[in-house]
Amino acid sequence: MTPCCSPRRGRTAPWSSTAAGFRCASRPARDGGPRDDPESGERVTASDIGAAPAGGTIIGVSRLDDYVLLADAGLAMAMAAAGAERLVDLRGETTPPRLPIPIDHFPLIDLEPGQDALILQAANHVAGLAATGITVGVYCQAGISRTSTVAIAYLLVNGVPLDEARDVVRAARPQAMPALSLWRSLEHIAAVLVNQGLVNQELAKQGPIGQGFAGQELAGPHHAGGSHGA
Numbered sequence: 001m002t003p004c005c006s007p008r009r010g011r012t013a014p015w016s017s018t019a020a021g022f023r024c025a026s027r028p029a030r031d032g033g034p035r036d037d038p039e040s041g042e043r044v045t046a047s048d049i050g051a052a053p054a055g056g057t058i059i060g061v062s063r064l065d066d067y068v069l070l071a072d073a074g075l076a077m078a079m080a081a082a083g084a085e086r087l088v089d090l091r092g093e094t095t096p097p098r099l100p101i102p103i104d105h106f107p108l109i110d111l112e113p114g115q116d117a118l119i120l121q122a123a124n125h126v127a128g129l130a131a132t133g134i135t136v137g138v139y140c141q142a143g144i145s146r147t148s149t150v151a152i153a154y155l156l157v158n159g160v161p162l163d164e165a166r167d168v169v170r171a172a173r174p175q176a177m178p179a180l181s182l183w184r185s186l187e188h189i190a191a192v193l194v195n196q197g198l199v200n201q202e203l204a205k206q207g208p209i210g211q212g213f214a215g216q217e218l219a220g221p222h223h224a225g226g227s228h229g230a
Contacts, residue, residue, distance in 0.1 A: 058082050060143075062173035064151055067130035070173050072143030077101075079137030088126060090140040090150060108146045113181040116188050123153030130154075148176030152186055162190040 092107035106122035140146035155165035
């Protein structure tokens with residue numbers, strides 16, 4: 001894959017095919033107890049995860065690029081140990097936990113259609129934080145469907161085509177698989193972004209470009225991502 005250039009940071013985008021820096025392996029036991037490291041065979045406990053150095057490799061935490069980490073809800077603090085300065089909780093079925101790190105909430109419901117606007121809002125929020133150099137940890141309950149949906153949308157708003165964005169997220173996190181209804185939202189978002197780009201190119205020939213989606217609307221109500229945490 002040829003790396004693309006991030007318009008915000010002016011450098012080679014970190015979501016090129018070599019960017020999957022974190023290993024993805026078995027998830028922790030549901031009771032939070034020790035589990036086997038599938039590579040070393042050693043027992044790994046919650047205290048081991050909490051003591052991991054920032055930027056280190058933590059099983060179950062996937063690095064999408066220099067500023068975005070992906071995981072499930074059970075590894076929220078593990079992402080902080082891996083360097084996340086802020087978390088994004090995508091679970092619509094619950095409220096974010098009280099943790100000693102800021103958490104922004106974008107309540108997506110898995111398997112539910114018509115959430116285009118909220119998905120795009122979450123993606124733009126992650127992109128905005130990443131553009132300022134803040135490392136963000138993104139998670140849903142299982143770290144599979146909603147997490148990968150917002151990760152793909154994050155790449156879309158950075159100019160990566162839909163199929164390529166899906167492949168990049170799957171390379172970083174092999175278990176990533178948006179539910180069909182969420183994939184349909186991603187298709188709609190991608191189409192709107194492409195059309196917006198075409199409109200903006202035309203407007204650029206005529207004068208200053210306005211904000212927004214040139215009159216196009218995305219499905220779903222508008223939600224403001226609430227912040228939680230310390």
